Amino acid sequence: MKKIFLALTLLIAASLFVGCNDDKKSSSQPDKVTVMIYSEYIDPEMLTDFQMKTGFKLQLELYEAQEEMIGKLQASGTSQYDVIIASDVVIQQMIHLGLIQPIDTNKVPNRVNIADQFKNPSYDPTNSYSIPYLWGTTGILYRDAAVDPLKVSYNMLFDAAQTKGNFSLLEESRSMLSMALQAKGYDANSTDQKQINEAVEHILKAKKDPHFLGFDGSVGGKDKVLSKMDWAAIVFNGEAMAAIEEDSSLQFAIPTEGSFMWVDAMLLSSKAPNKEGAYAFMNYILDAKIGAQLAKFINYATPNKASLEVIDEEFKNNRVINPSKEEIDRMVFLKDPGDAARLFDEAWTIVKTR
């Protein structure tokens, strides 16, 4: 038995040692900025350009899903990262979990470039934790020249009399339920049990439609519309843009009942080892030219109004990437549901079971 304990102690000691080692490595090099970011979400040219302009070496830590990112931060600590790029829906949660700290906005002078609709947003009412990186929206991608994208309603998918071909719904509990809430005429952020129940019934009705093909992620839905398996699907606008570039007979619409927009924002890690570098990175991204370059490379809209002035007309006037003022007015931000998370989760379980 003694040997087992000895081995156990050794094992624990070894793991502690590994942990310490990692911490030292990141704090002994203050000339480096570590950014936690979705994979393929930055123009690789910016890595060298950023170092030339600011003197800081840019190191990217990639992640694929929000939960993975939060899990990583909770497990390995926030002292390994300076800037975290995350979507608006998780910002409140990250504040409450103590993963991020307020930004000293005076250190980011290019902040004046941020477009008005991203000032004092619901996900960060005091404007003190986040700086927008890119933004996008969700709508319906469909193959039908006869339907005017300005007059598309959710009934295109939810009303069996109006579906003209196979369709997929979005495999994302919160987003899909919010869209169903909007289709029923309710607030996308509603946490009213009766309204959510109606949204569930609404999706279940669509599920019974013989044209219903299943739930897909944004990329899956796009692929199915492109391969003509689907006539319509719910996708993000960046994906819709890529699809339309491949096949110009496709169209993209923000439904008349409204939709939601999301922002990927830059956040300051609560134990950022290199705060100056983090501010330099935020300021760099908010530069007019860099913002334009980023938006064009990733194919999503920029929250930077100065970038819109230097970006080419074709990209700027692209209705899919940069929705009209009218369409933006119909969009809302999704709020963190807090304790109502369970309500949404249980609603989604019902949607996926019946």
Added chain:
Amino acid sequence: MQTEVFEGKLTTRAHMRKFGVLLTGPGMLWLIVFLLLPTIFLMVLAFAQRGSYGSINWDFSIENLRRLVGFSSFGWSPDNLLILWRSLKIAVITTVLCIAFGLPMAFWIANHGKTMRAFLFALIMVPSCTNLVIRTAAWMVLLGPDMFPAEIARFFGLIAEGESLYPGSFAVYIGMVSSMLPFAVLPLYTSVERLDWGIVEASRDLYAGPFRTFYHGILSQMMPGIVASVILTLVPSLGMYVISDLLGGGKYMLIGNLIQQQFGSAMDWPFGAMLGSVLIICSVISLVIFQKVGGKNFV
């Protein structure tokens, strides 16, 4: 001190015990660190609660268990149990299909010469070296509307013009069986190799028909192999959800999806832990029952 003889050497009990601990130590340590401790943690976590922002509240209650059996915010609804039932159904059907296809395959392989056997084994094993998602995506292409399987089905009037063979339960079972089959064939093959054909001859000598010969002479000898392959296919298929998501269109949730959702988007680890624990307990119980029943009737 009492001396004993072990493998032709004189030794004492204490010495043997020490030697045994040394030999089993690494294995035990592995089991304790990577199986026992995490399982205990999971089962304790199952009785905690979700905090407002996805953290864990260590207030112990049986709320998660109540929720699992159907007491939700929308009143009583049996969704979680339905999900468990659906997962069990798919796993059992997959297992039965795997055994049904695996048995003739095992006999067929065993009937070949040495080199041919190695080649056939390679054919079975090599596909499982590729990633499950890639293999499933390959089925999505194969079963698509423009490929020959869909055209053959269309020729026989099974599907309408322009339709494809997936998403649907047919595609789900093709994906499930093709990915689980190797795990069913291997144990079956080993028991085919060890068959005592004398019993088969004796049964024929005593005028038993082909079915009785198969049942009493072959199947009963193969029971340990069948039990092993049932375990190897049933348990992984219970937790499998990638295939039903990709080939079934994700219309229905399986227990794997539900657990993943709790640890993922819902950020409700305690409820996920409860679901996971119940799944572990269910599979252990069913395995014990299965082994007892299988053991009594045949061996």
